[in-house]
Amino acid sequence: QVQLQQWGPGLLKPSETLSLTCAVSGESFRGFYWTWIRQPPGKGLDWIGDIQHTGDTNYNPSLTSRVTISVDTSEDQFSLNLTSVTAADTGVYFCARGRRGDHRYFDFWGPGTRVTVSS
C-alpha cells in the first residue's frame, strides 16, 4: 500500500518561500507523476505541478514563475518550493501520486499540510 507523508512549516510571512517535502513508501517511485495540489480555505482544488523520477516537471502556468518541484530518488521524496508567498497562497497543500502515462488522475494522497501566510 502506497503511503505519502508530508511535512513543512505551517506559518509563513509574506514574501517568504514555502517549502514542503513528501516522502513516498510502499511501492516503486518510478513511472508516476508526483504531484502537488492545493486547496484554499473553503474552496476547491488547484493543481500546482508534478515531477517524475527522471526530474521532468510540469507546472501550472498560473504559478510557473514562482514554483519549483524537485525530486530525490535516493530517498523517494519530492519537494515543493513556492517563492514570494502572499495571503492568496494560504490553504492546505496535498502531495499525491498521479498515475502513469496519460492517466494523470490521483490515486494516493498525503494527509495535507495547512499553510498560513500572515504578517
Place this chain on the structure above:
Amino acid sequence: EIVLTQSPGTLSLSPGERATLSCRASQSVTSSYLAWYQQKPGQAPRLLMYRASSRAIGIPDRFSGSGSETDFTLTISRLDLEDFAVYYCQQYGSSPLTFGGGTKVEIK
C-alpha cells in the same frame, strides 16, 4: 485551460435516495480523461472514478460514472450515510490539469 463547472453546488438528499452530480467542461475532454473524487472535512480527497466510468479499487458499485466530451455525470444509486461529502471532478486530458468547483451532498 479547460474549465469544469459542477452542478448543483449543493444537493440535499436523504439516505437511500439517488444522487446525480453533473460536471460540464468548457471544451471536449480528451479520451474521457475525467476523474471523480470524494472529500470529507479535514481529509484528503479519495479517488472514486477514472476515465469517466471506471471505478477505483475498493469503491462500492453504488457509485457509477458516465459521459463523454463535455458532459459527465456521477451517480450514487442509494445514498449511504458515509456518502455525504463534497465531490470534485478533474480532467487530465490536457494541461493544466483542472478540477471542478465541487458539489456538496448534504443530509436533508
